[in-house]
Amino acid sequence: MFENVGFSELLVLVLAGLFILGPERLPDAAAWLGRTIRQVKEYxxxxxxxxxxxxxxxxxxxxxxxxxxxxxxxxxxxQAITKHLWDDQPDEKPNGHPSTGYPPVPTEQAPPQRPLAHNERPPYDPDAT
Known part of the structure; x- marks a missing residue:
């Protein structure tokens, strides 16, 4: 219930209660609040x-x-994106396809590249430049 309340927020609440209720009534109010919260949890x-x-x-x-x-x-x-990107096994749906529900897109295998010989110019693609 008070998972996101830090020490500083709790201190501000206690000081506000001290100013509003006064030092005489603050312990009684805290006890009443504790009993009420406990009773609500029991309900x-x-x-x-x-x-x-x-x-x-x-x-x-x-x-x-x-x-x-x-x-x-x-x-x-x-965390979800990291899991999705780095997870080795994709989530399988009942139809056998990955989590998108669509069959995987076939990819063409590129021919293996060989190293360039001495003084050989690399291939030039005018559409790529």
Missing amino acids: ATGAREQLKNEMGPEFEQIRKPLEDLRELRNFNPK
Whole structure:
């Protein structure tokens, strides 16, 4: 819940609470906040367990797409591109083609190049210049 709150943000929140509530009421407010958060977590856990008991195996079928959505929230484009570029095995789809779904484009094999002999001029391509 407070994963993205750093020390400086927490310090600002404590100082704001100290100024707003005063030093006498701040400990009581912090205790109330802790109890409330704990109670909300217990309600959520109880609701999840009740759904799991009532739905049975269908609960897992519903939970799987929600887990996929949670993974999208933590999506790192740099990591995905690196994996895509440097992964040896492409993702195979059921049709047997790579992850794009299209068959791979056939590539022509270039003739092997031989080293130039002494004083031999390299080939010249007027269209390439």
